[in-house]
Amino acid sequence: MLQANNLEKSFDALGVLRRVSLHxxxxxxxxxxxxxxxxxxxxxxxxxxxxKVDAGYIRVDGDVMVDTENGGYAPxxxxxxxxxxxxxxxxxxxxxxxxxxxxxxxxxxxxxLKRPKEExxxxxEALLEKVGLSDKRDQYxxxxxxxxxxxxxxxxxxxxDPMILCFDEPTSALxxxxxxxxxxxxxxxxxxxNTMIVVTHEMAFAREVADRVMYMEDGRxxxxxxxxxxxxxxxxxxxxxxxxxxxx
Amino acid sequence: xxxxxxxxRMVLLLRQMLDGLGVTMxxxxxxxxxxxxxxxVFALLRMSKLKVLRFPVWLLILIMRxxxxxxxxxxxxxxxxxxxxxxxxRMTAVVxxxxxxxxxxxxxxxRAGVEGIPQGQRExxxxxxxxxxxxxxxxxxxQMIKRIMLPVSNEVITLVKDTALVTAIxxxxxxxxxxxxxxxxxxxxxxxxxxxxxxxxxxxVTAAFDAMGRRLDYYKG
Ligand SMILES: Nc1ncnc2c1ncn2[C@@H]1O[C@H](COP(=O)(O)OP(=O)(O)OP(=O)(O)O)[C@@H](O)[C@H]1O
Ligand SMILES: [Mg+2]
Numbered sequence: 418m419l420q421a422n423n424l425e426k427s428f429d430a431l432g433v434l435r436r437v438s439l440h441x442x443x444x445x446x447x448x449x450x451x452x453x454x455x456x457x458x459x460x461x462x463x464x465x466x467x468x469k470v471d472a473g474y475i476r477v478d479g480d481v482m483v484d485t486e487n488g489g490y491a492p493x494x495x496x497x498x499x500x501x502x503x504x505x506x507x508x509x510x511x512x513x514x515x516x517x518x519x520x521x522x523x524x525x526x527x528x529x530l531k532r533p534k535e536e537x538x539x540x541x542e543a544l545l546e547k548v549g550l551s552d553k554r555d556q557y558x559x560x561x562x563x564x565x566x567x568x569x570x571x572x573x574x575x576x577x578d579p580m581i582l583c584f585d586e587p588t589s590a591l592x593x594x595x596x597x598x599x600x601x602x603x604x605x606x607x608x609x610x611n612t613m614i615v616v617t618h619e620m621a622f623a624r625e626v627a628d629r630v631m632y633m634e635d636g637r638x639x640x641x642x643x644x645x646x647x648x649x650x651x652x653x654x655x656x657x658x659x660x661x662x663x664x665x
Numbered sequence: 666x667x668x669x670x671x672x673x674r675m676v677l678l679l680r681q682m683l684d685g686l687g688v689t690m691x692x693x694x695x696x697x698x699x700x701x702x703x704x705x706v707f708a709l710l711r712m713s714k715l716k717v718l719r720f721p722v723w724l725l726i727l728i729m730r731x732x733x734x735x736x737x738x739x740x741x742x743x744x745x746x747x748x749x750x751x752x753x754x755r756m757t758a759v760v761x762x763x764x765x766x767x768x769x770x771x772x773x774x775x776r777a778g779v780e781g782i783p784q785g786q787r788e789x790x791x792x793x794x795x796x797x798x799x800x801x802x803x804x805x806x807x808q809m810i811k812r813i814m815l816p817v818s819n820e821v822i823t824l825v826k827d828t829a830l831v832t833a834i835x836x837x838x839x840x841x842x843x844x845x846x847x848x849x850x851x852x853x854x855x856x857x858x859x860x861x862x863x864x865x866x867x868x869x870v871t872a873a874f875d876a877m878g879r880r881l882d883y884y885k886g
Contacts, residue, residue, distance in 0.1 A: 465792055497794060505792035511785035514886035515807045524803060525793035559885040577793060 418443045418612055419464070419581055424473035424629070426459055426586040434470070435458045435636040441581060444610040448623035448644075451633035452656060457616045460633070461583050464614070465505045466496065467546050477502050478580055501529070504579030508586045512558040518545070518569050519554040522576045530577060537576075544572035568602055576607075585614045620657055625649060632656065646661025667852040678846055678855055685842035686862060687767060689828045692838065693866075696824060699764030704771025709801075711776055722772070729769030735830050737762045742834050759831050767824060772818045778809040811881045818874040825866050839863070 419441040426434040433456045449457050462468040464475060466482065469490070472573050475482040482499045483490045490496055513521050522541035526532045530538070545551045548568040550561075558566055567587055574582060587603065588596040600622055606613060607626050617623055623630055623644065630647040632640040638652040647653055668675045710722040729737070742758035753761070782805055789799035794857075829840035837845075843859035 467791065468787055497796075500792070501794045503792070507785060507789065509785060511783070511789035513786065513804055515787070515811070515884050525795060528799050528803065529794040557884045573793070 418445075419614075420474075420476045420479055421464065422474040424460065424463055424475070425471045426456075426463055426468060427471060427579055431645050433636050434463065435662050437633075437636065437638055439472075439631060439638065441612060441614060443612055445628045446607045446611075446613045446615065446626055448579055448630045449614065449616045449633060449654075450618070450623055450630060450656070452619065456636040457633055458585050461505075461531065461585050461614065465503050465583060467505070468498050486646075497658045501577060502580040504574035504577060505580040506567070506582065506584045509590050510517060510558075510563070510575070512566055512570055514558050517549065517557055518561070520576045521558070522573050525573070526576050527612050535597040540576055541572070544575050545569075547575075547605075548572045549598070554659035562595055565596045567591065567595075567599045571599075571602055571606075581612045581614065582616070586618060589618055620648075622663050666680040666854065667850050668854040668858070678858065681842050681846065682839060682855075682858065682862065685837060685839040688756075688836065689840075689866075692756065692828050693824060695756075696763040696767055696855035698768065699760065699822070700767035700771055703764060703768035704775055707768055708775035708779070709835060711772055725765075726769040726772055729766045730773070734762070734766050734827060735833055737766055738831065738834060748877065754845065755831075755834060755836050759834070763827070767820065769808045770815065770820050774813050777816075778813040781806050781812055782808050811884075814874060814878050814881065815817070818870065821870055821874070822867050825870060826863060831865075844865065861884070 419439075421440070422438045424434050424437045425432070437456070437460055439460075453664060457467060463470045463473075470483060470485065472485045474484045474486070477499050480495065480499045480502075481487075481491060482496065489497060501535065513524070516524060519538065519541055523534070523537040526537035526540060527534065534610070542551065542554065546552055548571060550565060550568055550572070553561060553565060553569070558569070561569065565592075569581075571587070584603065588599050591599060596619070600619065603613070603615065603622075604626055610663050615623070615627070625644075627644055629641060630636050630644050632647055632650065632653045634652065634656075639652050640647050648657065669676055675849050707726065710718045711726065713719050738759055741762040742753060742755065745758075746753065755845060772811035786804055786808065787800060790804045797804065813884055828838060831843065832841040839862055840859055843855040
């Protein structure tokens with residue numbers, strides 16, 4: 418479903434990604450863990466074309482997004498279509514404050530996917546129901562708690578039917594009580610066989626939900642495998658020993 | 666006192682002033698109609714990724730904000746016709762110079778408004794597949810409008826008063842009518858009345874902006 422090879426990215430000569438490779442199978446949930454500054458966000462942002470890689474190869478569902486040894490990024494229209502296969506949920510939600518919850522979910526469906534209004538709204542309402550926020554459809558983001566905003570943001574990403582949904586620390590802007598609701602939604606998505614990449618500091622959650630865990634350090638993936646395998650690695654144990662484990 | 670205790674004279678003066686007010690209002694309205702959208706064009710060019718688009722607009726804005734408006738009016742009215750061998754009506758010349766001058770100020774206000782919107786809004790639009798144009802018109806512009814109400818209202822209030830500058834090229838508007846009456850009668854009262862006119866105009870401007878501000882209050886952030 419997703420194949421990334423030897424991704425490299427630096428900011429001002431600082432190597433943030435050093436030949437990172439990963440692949441994600443259909444229906445798989447991959448958790449990425451690692452210390453602050455290890456390059457987790459940068460990796461996720463490169464996969465979603467929020468940053469451009471300096472070198473490497475990314476293929477999504479058979480379409481090449483970028484191959485720096487072979488012509489660089491795909492042409493604009495192709496790139497756009499490929500990016501639409503990816504969904505992205507931000508740490509701080511980034512809902513559109515001037516739109517109601519419903520409009521947050523329908524706007525891109527209408528202007529990007531050209532869905533008719535009724536269809537977009539039906540989809541939006543179904544998703545709001547799924548994340549437990551049907552009663553909030555006419556509210557504005559500022560009227561919602563952080564956890565509710567994040568669930569709206571998840572619904573907004575899902576509304577475009579991405580093949581792979583990426584989360585960058587979806588709960589680290591939330592207090593523990595609100596975190597629970599968001600994790601429940603992600604857990605449900607995993608159960609429904611959605612393909613997901615989740616950058617998280619919630620070790621217990623990664624252990625429980627992920628099919629595969631990747632541990633990053635200094636722009637490299639130092640360990641990957643099933644949660645049991647990875648969490649028993651020496652380096653990872655050193656990391657989890659200091660990381661606050663907000664177990665649920 | 667020459668006017669305040671003489672109702673007949675006062676009525677005559679007010680009638681002349683209303684004519685002058687018509688000219689003032691025309692200039693005011695035409696300047697806004699030109700400069701509010703033109704400022705957006707300047708702002709977009711100023712924020713362009715291409716230096717060839719950015720630089721000329723940067724220079725134009727520098728000149729427009731860096732030199733007296735009255736010199737710009739002179740330039741358009743007296744100097745451009747000599748260079749290009751065409752002549753403008755006074756109102757045309759004034760509306761061109763005011764329009765471009767105010768567009769320069771609005772451009773910088775718009776740019777500050779857009780740049781103050783968190784980067785995450787642009788990124789959210791991008792990951793949802795919106796084009797740069799869609800992101801601008803659907804996400805950034807509406808939020809920008811709310812953020813710029815106050816500085817824009819400052820400029821509009823200044824514009825009401827700046828219209829008095831055009832007496833320098835002989836246009837007869839509100840201030841000129843008052844000044845003529847003042848020198849003819851040897852009394853300052855007409856100027857005082859003119860002041861009240863400007864104050865009333867700006868009270869209306871302020872009320873209009875307050876009303877728009879309240880309409881945009883339906884969301885925060
Ligand atoms: N736009 C940028 N410009 C310059 N440096 C950047 C930029 N984005 C990230 N970096 C640097 O890249 C490194 C990796 O950052 P990244 O955000 O990917 O880490 P992370 O693993 O997500 O950390 P955290 O757990 O704190 O979110 C950091 O040293 C950071 O300072
Ligand atoms: Mg991060």
